[in-house]
Amino acid sequence: MNIGVIGCGYVGLITGVCLAEMGHSLICVDNNEEKIKKLKNLIPPIYESGLSELLKKNKDRLKFTTSIEEAVKDSTVIFIAVGTPPKESGDADLSAVENVVTSIVKCMDSYRLIVEKSTVPVQTGTKIKSVMEMRASGVPFDIASNPEFLREGSAIDDFLHPDRIVIGLETERAKEILLKIYEPLGVPIIVTDLQSAEIIKHASNSFLATKISYINAISVICELAGANIKDVARGMGLDPRIGDKFLNAGVGFGGFCFPKDVRAFRRISEKLGYRFNLLKEVEKINELAKERFVEKIEDMLWNLQGKLVGILGLAFKPNTDDMRYAPSIDIINHLLSEGAKVVAYDPVAMENARRVLPDIEYRENPYDVADGADCLAIVTEWDEFKNLDLEKIRSLLKTPIIFDGRNIFKKEKMEELGFIYKGIGV
Numbered sequence: 150m151n152i153g154v155i156g157c158g159y160v161g162l163i164t165g166v167c168l169a170e171m172g173h174s175l176i177c178v179d180n181n182e183e184k185i186k187k188l189k190n191l192i193p194p195i196y197e198s199g200l201s202e203l204l205k206k207n208k209d210r211l212k213f214t215t216s217i218e219e220a221v222k223d224s225t226v227i228f229i230a231v232g233t234p235p236k237e238s239g240d241a242d243l244s245a246v247e248n249v250v251t252s253i254v255k256c257m258d259s260y261r262l263i264v265e266k267s268t269v270p271v272q273t274g275t276k277i278k279s280v281m282e283m284r285a286s287g288v289p290f291d292i293a294s295n296p297e298f299l300r301e302g303s304a305i306d307d308f309l310h311p312d313r314i315v316i317g318l319e320t321e322r323a324k325e326i327l328l329k330i331y332e333p334l335g336v337p338i339i340v341t342d343l344q345s346a347e348i349i350k351h352a353s354n355s356f357l358a359t360k361i362s363y364i365n366a367i368s369v370i371c372e373l374a375g376a377n378i379k380d381v382a383r384g385m386g387l388d389p390r391i392g393d394k395f396l397n398a399g400v401g402f403g404g405f406c407f408p409k410d411v412r413a414f415r416r417i418s419e420k421l422g423y424r425f426n427l428l429k430e431v432e433k434i435n436e437l438a439k440e441r442f443v444e445k446i447e448d449m450l451w452n453l454q455g456k457l458v459g460i461l462g463l464a465f466k467p468n469t470d471d472m473r474y475a476p477s478i479d480i481i482n483h484l485l486s487e488g489a490k491v492v493a494y495d496p497v498a499m500e501n502a503r504r505v506l507p508d509i510e511y512r513e514n515p516y517d518v519a520d521g522a523d524c525l526a527i528v529t530e531w532d533e534f535k536n537l538d539l540e541k542i543r544s545l546l547k548t549p550i551i552f553d554g555r556n557i558f559k560k561e562k563m564e565e566l567g568f569i570y571k572g573i574g575v
């Protein structure tokens with residue numbers, strides 16, 4: 150099938166490359182010329198495991214361009230995967246979606262299936278439809294919603310081996326096309342109306358974020374009561390109705406999905422007439438997780454003025470270089486505002502971090518971060534940090550204090566090694 154994908158961000162690029170891997174011919178569009186130039190040279194503009202290999206492997210089925218017209222002319226199906234960033238109010242900014250839709254409709258000369266892949270608030274499909282109806286001058290089209298559930302760091306595997314595919318649509322023709330694309334994956338396909346598919350995406354991300362905030366709230370109770378969150382989470386997670394995934398307490402969720410989607414879902418619910426206060430609390434608990442982490446550092450080091458804090462991990466989670474809404478940003482800015490000096494290391498996110506955190510010092514490896522620091526704070530749970538030479542770290546630190554914001558170490562073992570250890574909820 151000839152397929153167009155508009156937007157070569159995380160979702161769009163992975164969608165395009167994976168659909169090519171499934172045997173389709175793809176035209177991928179982005180208005181960022183720099184990005185398209187890189188992609189034409191088969192250089193991934195983002196860090197994602199396996200992406201470079203798939204780009205090269207499928208180069209004959211992948212075309213990259215800045216022209217929407219080119220993609221619309223040659224494709225029956227067009228996936229919209231442009232950004233839907235948050236506005237000041239928390240509402241999703243859908244102007245890029247609208248611009249793309251109006252550009253698509255201008256160059257359509259026969260039937261097209263337009264598929265929303267970006268995360269959008271419920272009823273966006275209906276809005277797209279009415280914008281198109283006003284301008285399509287009789288050219289037939291369908292709208293579908295096909296939310297994406299891939300995670301950064303395991304995006305390709307998530308796309309090619311998903312738990313489920315969700316498709317919201319209105320016609321048999323659209324259903325036939327999308328089933329033809331996805332049936333080869335051999336996974337459950339849920340076919341719904343447009344609105345339900347849109348809600349499934351926001352509701353899933355908000356549920357997962359709620360699960361994280363829930364366990365983070367329980368971690369506070371564990372600290373206050375002298376319990377251990379790791380044991381508590383294990384005891385809860387073995388109940389299959391609860392499940393052990395997304396039950397790791399830490400410094401809070403970040404990234405470009407959960408923070409913005411929880412807010413956007415709360416806002417759209419409010420607009421529809423329901424005050425989703427539960428989600429407000431989820432956001433508050435997430436902010437509190439970062440604040441409590443800094444308070445712990447402050448409690449232990451006393452005055453932060455002039456103290457040197459070593460940070461391990463900057464990306465919002467391991468296996469990505471993505472710094473968007475990373476908890477490290479708020480944590481470090483708070484430390485800096487209290488007068489602390491910060492040195493940091495991340496295996497891949499330092500280049501991106503330099504743009505958002507220009508006032509800290511970047512070091513080559515974890516040992517250089519520990520060297521002379523008043524404490525070490527782990528903010529992202531990279532595997533590299535789990536295998537550190539801890540004796541060496543202890544000897545390099547000015548005072549042997551570790552704040553483990555992702556609970557990668559065991560308290561007893563760390564204390565045996567001579568550290569003063571503060572985890573989350575332990």
Ligand code: UGA
Nearest residue numbers: 297298299300301395396397399401402403404406465466
């Ligand atoms: C998330 C969803 O997991 C995907 O299903 C979805 O497709 C994607 O958003 C999206 O909407 O595009 P992602 O943002 O890549 O994926 O990252 P996650 O692995 O979900 O982690 C999000 C945040 O939660 C990270 O900061 C992570 O450290 C934190 N987290 C996760 C915890 O604090 N505890 C946990 O137990 C799990």
